[in-house]
Amino acid sequence: MDDLDLATRLDRSIGSAPHGGAPLPTLIAEGRRVVRRRRLRAAALSLAAVVALGGSATAFVDRSAPTPAPTGRPDERSLELRPPANDMPLTYTPAGDLRLDPAYEVVMRVDNPYFLPSPDRSVALVVQNQDGERFWGAAFWYAPQEGRNEGHPLSGSSFGPAAAEGETFQTYVDQSLPVGTTTSPARTRLVRFEGDGFTPLLGVTVLEGRSDVDLGTRFATGEDDVAAAEVRSPGGDVYYVLGRQGPVLEPWVYVVTKAEGGADLDAFLDYARDRWGGDRAE
Amino acid sequence: MRSEDRDAAFSEFVAARRTHLRRVAYAICGDWHQADDLVQTSLVKLYAAWPRVRRDGGEEAYVRTIIVRAHIDETRRPWRRERSGDVPETPARAGASAEERDALFDALQALPMMQRKVVLLRHWLGLSVAETATELRISQGTVKSHTSRGVAALQAVLGTPAEPRC
Structure with missing residues (x-):
C-alpha cells in the first residue's frame, strides 16, 4: 500500500459529497454581520490591543474602590464574563473577582500558576x-493586607496573541510573573512536557515517571x-510534576511539593485525582 | 477592499472549493450534517477575515484549520448536538468495492481523533510533517507517532503492509 494508493483509497472511501450546505447569500449575510460586530468591538478594544502587543504585565493599585477583605477560601473557579473596566480583556476586580471580556471563549484555564498563598489569587488562561x-493571558490579585500596598x-494582568516566536504558554506565564511575588521561578521551570x-x-x-496517566475526563480526554x-530540583527539593497537553490544550506542567503531594508517586496521583480529576457529567 | 469585490472573490472561492472542504469535514467527523455546520461556520469566519487571508493567499488552509480545530472544540462541548431521524442523501461512491470502501471509512472513523486527522492531512491531503504539526498544533514527533499508528490500523483493514510516510 504505497502513499498514492492509500490516498486514492481514502479518497474513494470518503466518497462524493451529497447536495447540501448553506446557500451562498446566507453565508455572505452572516459574514457581513460578523464584520459589523467586529468593527463595533474594535473601538472598545483598541486600547487593550496596544497593551497586548506590548506583551508585558501591568500592575495597578486601585485606591478609589472599596477594598473588602475576602472571607474564607476564594472560589477560584468563578469567572465573570463582562466587558472589562480597565481596558484589559482579562483582569481581577479590586474585590478579587476575575473578569474576562465576553468576546473571548476560554479554551484552557490554570488556577494559581504562581503558587500564591490564599487569599491571594492568580490565573492563566488560553482564550480564543x-x-x-x-x-494568552495571566492575572494576579493580592488581597488587601496590613503592611502591604x-x-x-494589588492586581495586574498580561494579555496578548498566543504563540509568539519560540514561546510556549508556560514560558509566557513564567515571564508574566507578578511584581513582587516571592515564588521561586525555579519551581515553575523544572521540566518541559511535550x-x-x-x-x-x-x-x-x-526520580520516577509514569506515562498514560488517567485522572478522568474532567482533567483530560483520550486525545490528551x-x-x-x-x-x-537543583537545590535538592523534591516535587511532583503532572504534565498535560492535547490538540486543544497547551502543554502545561503542574508542580506540587512532595510535602503536599504525598509520600510517593501513587499517593501523588491520588492527590491529583482528588484535586483535578474525576469525570465530566454528560 | 470594496464590499462588492469581497463578495465576488469570496463567492468564487466558495464555488470552487466548498465541495472539497465539505469532504474534508466529513472525513474528520463522519457526519454530513456536522460537516456542513463546520464548513458553514468556517466560511463565515473566512468572509470576515477575507482581506487579510486573501492577501496572504491562504484561504483554503485558513478554512481547513478552522474545520479541524472547530471539530475538536465541538466534541469537547457538553452540549454537543446530536441529530437523528434526518438522514442525508447517501453519497455516490465510485471506484473500489463497496465492502472495501465501507471498511476503510469505518476504520478511519474508528481511529482516535488526532490519529484520524494526522492520517487525513498527511496521506490524503499530502501535507508535510511540519505542515501537519502546525495545522494541528502538535509536535512533529507526535505527528510521526500518530501517522505510524493510524496507518498501521488502516493496513490491518486493507490487509496490505506498507511503510507509513512519517
Whole structure:
C-alpha cells in the first residue's frame, strides 16, 4: 500500500459529497454581520490591543474602590464574563473577582500558576476570539493586607496573541510573573512536557515517571497526553510534576511539593485525582 | 477592499472549493450534517477575515484549520448536538468495492481523533510533517507517532503492509 494508493483509497472511501450546505447569500449575510460586530468591538478594544502587543504585565493599585477583605477560601473557579473596566480583556476586580471580556471563549484555564498563598489569587488562561484566534493571558490579585500596598489590593494582568516566536504558554506565564511575588521561578521551570515524556531542565533529576496517566475526563480526554513524575530540583527539593497537553490544550506542567503531594508517586496521583480529576457529567 | 469585490472573490472561492472542504469535514467527523455546520461556520469566519487571508493567499488552509480545530472544540462541548431521524442523501461512491470502501471509512472513523486527522492531512491531503504539526498544533514527533499508528490500523483493514510516510 504505497502513499498514492492509500490516498486514492481514502479518497474513494470518503466518497462524493451529497447536495447540501448553506446557500451562498446566507453565508455572505452572516459574514457581513460578523464584520459589523467586529468593527463595533474594535473601538472598545483598541486600547487593550496596544497593551497586548506590548506583551508585558501591568500592575495597578486601585485606591478609589472599596477594598473588602475576602472571607474564607476564594472560589477560584468563578469567572465573570463582562466587558472589562480597565481596558484589559482579562483582569481581577479590586474585590478579587476575575473578569474576562465576553468576546473571548476560554479554551484552557490554570488556577494559581504562581503558587500564591490564599487569599491571594492568580490565573492563566488560553482564550480564543470568534475567529478562532488564540490569546494568552495571566492575572494576579493580592488581597488587601496590613503592611502591604498600604492596605490596598494589588492586581495586574498580561494579555496578548498566543504563540509568539519560540514561546510556549508556560514560558509566557513564567515571564508574566507578578511584581513582587516571592515564588521561586525555579519551581515553575523544572521540566518541559511535550506529550511524549518529561525533559528535565538543567540540574533537575527525574526520580520516577509514569506515562498514560488517567485522572478522568474532567482533567483530560483520550486525545490528551498526561504523564506524572517525581523530580528533584537543583537545590535538592523534591516535587511532583503532572504534565498535560492535547490538540486543544497547551502543554502545561503542574508542580506540587512532595510535602503536599504525598509520600510517593501513587499517593501523588491520588492527590491529583482528588484535586483535578474525576469525570465530566454528560 | 470594496464590499462588492469581497463578495465576488469570496463567492468564487466558495464555488470552487466548498465541495472539497465539505469532504474534508466529513472525513474528520463522519457526519454530513456536522460537516456542513463546520464548513458553514468556517466560511463565515473566512468572509470576515477575507482581506487579510486573501492577501496572504491562504484561504483554503485558513478554512481547513478552522474545520479541524472547530471539530475538536465541538466534541469537547457538553452540549454537543446530536441529530437523528434526518438522514442525508447517501453519497455516490465510485471506484473500489463497496465492502472495501465501507471498511476503510469505518476504520478511519474508528481511529482516535488526532490519529484520524494526522492520517487525513498527511496521506490524503499530502501535507508535510511540519505542515501537519502546525495545522494541528502538535509536535512533529507526535505527528510521526500518530501517522505510524493510524496507518498501521488502516493496513490491518486493507490487509496490505506498507511503510507509513512519517
